[in-house]
Amino acid sequence: MPDSAGTRPATIRDVAAAAGVSIGTASKALNGQGRLRPETRRRVTEAADHLGFAPNVLAQGLLGGRTYTVGMITTDSFGRFSIPVMLGAEDALGAGQISVFMCDTRDDPDREQLYLDRLVSRRVDGLIVTGRRIEPRPALDVGRRFPVVYAMTQPLDGDDPAILPDDEGGAVTAVRHLLDLGRGHVGHITGPERFLAARKRAAGLSHVLTGAGVPFAADEVLYGEWSERWGRDAARILLAAAPATDAIFCGSDQIARGVADGLRALGCRVPDDVALVGFDNWAPMALGANPPLTTVDVRLEEIGRLAGQHLLAAIGGEPERGVHTVASQLVIRDSAPAPSGDQPDSAPAPSGDQPDPAPTS
Amino acid sequence: MPDSAGTRPATIRDVAAAAGVSIGTASKALNGQGRLRPETRRRVTEAADHLGFAPNVLAQGLLGGRTYTVGMITTDSFGRFSIPVMLGAEDALGAGQISVFMCDTRDDPDREQLYLDRLVSRRVDGLIVTGRRIEPRPALDVGRRFPVVYAMTQPLDGDDPAILPDDEGGAVTAVRHLLDLGRGHVGHITGPERFLAARKRAAGLSHVLTGAGVPFAADEVLYGEWSERWGRDAARILLAAAPATDAIFCGSDQIARGVADGLRALGCRVPDDVALVGFDNWAPMALGANPPLTTVDVRLEEIGRLAGQHLLAAIGGEPERGVHTVASQLVIRDSAPAPSGDQPDSAPAPSGDQPDPAPTS
DNA sequence: GATCCTAAGGAATAGGTTTTCCCGGCTACG
DNA sequence: CGTAGCCGGGAAAACCTATTCCTTAGGATC
Numbered sequence: 001m002p003d004s005a006g007t008r009p010a011t012i013r014d015v016a017a018a019a020g021v022s023i024g025t026a027s028k029a030l031n032g033q034g035r036l037r038p039e040t041r042r043r044v045t046e047a048a049d050h051l052g053f054a055p056n057v058l059a060q061g062l063l064g065g066r067t068y069t070v071g072m073i074t075t076d077s078f079g080r081f082s083i084p085v086m087l088g089a090e091d092a093l094g095a096g097q098i099s100v101f102m103c104d105t106r107d108d109p110d111r112e113q114l115y116l117d118r119l120v121s122r123r124v125d126g127l128i129v130t131g132r133r134i135e136p137r138p139a140l141d142v143g144r145r146f147p148v149v150y151a152m153t154q155p156l157d158g159d160d161p162a163i164l165p166d167d168e169g170g171a172v173t174a175v176r177h178l179l180d181l182g183r184g185h186v187g188h189i190t191g192p193e194r195f196l197a198a199r200k201r202a203a204g205l206s207h208v209l210t211g212a213g214v215p216f217a218a219d220e221v222l223y224g225e226w227s228e229r230w231g232r233d234a235a236r237i238l239l240a241a242a243p244a245t246d247a248i249f250c251g252s253d254q255i256a257r258g259v260a261d262g263l264r265a266l267g268c269r270v271p272d273d274v275a276l277v278g279f280d281n282w283a284p285m286a287l288g289a290n291p292p293l294t295t296v297d298v299r300l301e302e303i304g305r306l307a308g309q310h311l312l313a314a315i316g317g318e319p320e321r322g323v324h325t326v327a328s329q330l331v332i333r334d335s336a337p338a339p340s341g342d343q344p345d346s347a348p349a350p351s352g353d354q355p356d357p358a359p360t361s
Numbered sequence: 362m363p364d365s366a367g368t369r370p371a372t373i374r375d376v377a378a379a380a381g382v383s384i385g386t387a388s389k390a391l392n393g394q395g396r397l398r399p400e401t402r403r404r405v406t407e408a409a410d411h412l413g414f415a416p417n418v419l420a421q422g423l424l425g426g427r428t429y430t431v432g433m434i435t436t437d438s439f440g441r442f443s444i445p446v447m448l449g450a451e452d453a454l455g456a457g458q459i460s461v462f463m464c465d466t467r468d469d470p471d472r473e474q475l476y477l478d479r480l481v482s483r484r485v486d487g488l489i490v491t492g493r494r495i496e497p498r499p500a501l502d503v504g505r506r507f508p509v510v511y512a513m514t515q516p517l518d519g520d521d522p523a524i525l526p527d528d529e530g531g532a533v534t535a536v537r538h539l540l541d542l543g544r545g546h547v548g549h550i551t552g553p554e555r556f557l558a559a560r561k562r563a564a565g566l567s568h569v570l571t572g573a574g575v576p577f578a579a580d581e582v583l584y585g586e587w588s589e590r591w592g593r594d595a596a597r598i599l600l601a602a603a604p605a606t607d608a609i610f611c612g613s614d615q616i617a618r619g620v621a622d623g624l625r626a627l628g629c630r631v632p633d634d635v636a637l638v639g640f641d642n643w644a645p646m647a648l649g650a651n652p653p654l655t656t657v658d659v660r661l662e663e664i665g666r667l668a669g670q671h672l673l674a675a676i677g678g679e680p681e682r683g684v685h686t687v688a689s690q691l692v693i694r695d696s697a698p699a700p701s702g703d704q705p706d707s708a709p710a711p712s713g714d715q716p717d718p719a720p721t722s
Numbered sequence: 723g724a725t726c727c728t729a730a731g732g733a734a735t736a737g738g739t740t741t742t743c744c745c746g747g748c749t750a751c752g
Numbered sequence: 753c754g755t756a757g758c759c760g761g762g763a764a765a766a767c768c769t770a771t772t773c774c775t776t777a778g779g780a781t782c
Contacts (some may be wrong), residue, residue: 059768420738
């Protein structure tokens with residue numbers, strides 16, 4: 001499709017002129033509307049191809065009242081959590097020919113407002129708000145100019161739809177797996193207690209253990225920070241306090257790595273002496289660990305996809321309000337293998353189970 | 362700014378009516394153009410505020426021929442490399458009130474073409490192409506409809522501007538640092554030789570060593586893969602072949618982590634017995650490592666910022682062609698500390714030196 | 723041969739904004 | 753008193769497309 005070589009992109013007027021028809025006729029020919037002779041249609045489409053014509057979406061948007069764009073606002077600096085969510089959302093939206101404006105607020109309310117104004121000016125059809133914390137956040141006030149969907153976060157007020165991971169359910173699955181392995185002394189090392197996600201995961205653990213008749217006190221949970229160092233330190237603390245520990249459920253893969261290293265330093269073998277389950281299925285961490293981590297995948301992409309679908313529904317005028325959760329999935333690797341007798345499980349690892357991502361190269 | 366409560370966003374026509382002036386006058390008042398009585402201006406802006414008026418950018422773009430949008434296309438799934446680049450670019454572009462369409466091709470040429478068509482239809486003012494490999498890639502053919510800038514990748518043909526990291530220079534700095542520490546037997550463990558980045562970094566190393574009179578043969582470079590496992594394995598291989606090794610320069614932080622673990626397993630202390638320098642300054646890896654890694658930061662955000670600036674220049678009609686490189690920066694941590702007597706260096710760590718990023722919470 | 727119908731395509735409008743041109747009225751100057 | 757000039761603001765074109773309504777010509781029917 002040779003473009004017109006001129007610096008101005010071809011318009012439908014150019015196409016019409018080239019085909020010797022009126023603008024309206026050209027439009028009909030290109031969109032399959034109206035009653036036209038087949039030969040006329042052919043002439044128009046040929047002219048369009050020849051000129052490299054692509055309809056101006058701005059003009060279409062102006063006319064139709066829909067821009068086929070949505071905004072995506074994040075406070076996560078498009079980091080580890082926002083990105084997969086974003087890709088999932090784009091997946092759902094892309095099918096509707098919708099393009100996405102990305103906005104990183106960098107946790108600055110002023111910036112957020114600025115982006116919001118910009119999106120209003122651009123007449124987006126909708127907005128997805130993502131975060132790295134499931135903690136409720138102040139709702140974005142868009143004065144019902146367009147629908148809003150929250151992903152990986154939820155609005156403090158209002159009943160706009162929110163898609164959340166199932167932290168508690170993920171923890172349940174993880175701890176059940178450890179029990180299935182015959183481990184009876186399960187420890188829990190996780191992030192700061194002020195994080196809702198940490199508390200929910202601890203709740204899931206507690207639920208399963210007490211349900212299985214294993215005594216477990218809330219103060220046995222080792223809350224700390226989301227770092228490897230805390231994992232290393234906590235491993236020592238835990239084994240000193242409870243030497244019989246034969247399994248540890250960790251609040252993140254980073255913590256689990258630290259725990260693995262800490263255990264090795266103590267002469268503990270993973271998984272033989274202590275089985276280990278992480279959380280997040282963050283590929284470079286989970287796969288790089290020694291041994292590779294069994295871990296809970298919260299299926300971020302699926303969360304994003306769902307958010308996209310909900311937004312599309314809302315744009316179409318059929319909003320579904322309230323909170324929706326996406327089931328987590330246990331990915332089994334070496335740090336807590338499948339119970340003997342079981343098949344080694346599919347372990348689909350949605351976020352990519354390739355070796356390790358390539359670097360700066 | 363109370364919005365009109367109606368579902369339709371306020372237009373300048375509404376503002377004009379509310380202020381009792383014509384549309385043209387309202388426009389002039391809002392944009393500070395033309396000759397108007399101050400009182401008229403005030404009346405119009407008040408009406409606009411009251412109605413929550415925000416000009417329709419689509420209409421503006423249609424008229425002005427500029428949309429104040431650019432596309433950002435990546436093959437990196439907006440991963441570790443694209444994101445910082447993106448943020449930097451957004452930084453530069455945001456100052457110009459420009460919004461960014463994100464497009465993730467997922468390494469699929471069909472998808473890429475689809476996105477390209479979409480961007481053409483949307484009449485973007487320009488395009489930034491990013492990748493995770495500095496390897497030249499086929500140039501995007503946009504038929505001089507808008508300028509294109511490459512970041513972290515370069516076009517195979519054409520002379521569109523490209524912003525690249527200084528892999529060789531980064532390696533030079535890293536190895537000089539090791540020599541400054543008094544280490545005389547430097548090994549190099551890196552990724553696959555087919556990666557241009559790996560070869561460039563090796564070249565930098567070789568350059569410094571031979572310049573310093575240290576014999577170094579090209580076949581001493583341990584090419585492997587970009588994984589921790591390779592680092593662990595290669596540490597063993599290297600120490601077996603060259604037991605005198607007292608420093609290792611690694612092609613990535615992941616490899617460096619593996620090497621650190623491998624060395625510890627061999628009873629080698631880092632940095633006392635062997636000093637270690639990584640590459641990338643990928644926070645969770647470099648900071649989570651034990652000890653935290655001294656590493657080369659290629660300053661991805663700066664690369665993005667420069668790409669944004671070049672794109673702005675090109676949009677403004679002043680394109681600067683050819684390849685530009687951004688100087689790397691050595692970030693000093695414990696795995697290869699500052700030479701005794703030196704100040705512990707500023708170690709600015711652009712990509713965030715906070716503990717560890719928070720998880721799914 | 724007159725009327726009606728249909729096929730094919732043209733004209734015009736709408737969408738929101740900016741900008742250029744123009745007009746009316748008032749002041750000031752000759 | 754006449755006219756030049758300025759101040760304030762209105763009218764309209766332009767950007768590009770999709771759609772609705774109309775027009776024209778030709779063929780078919782009675």
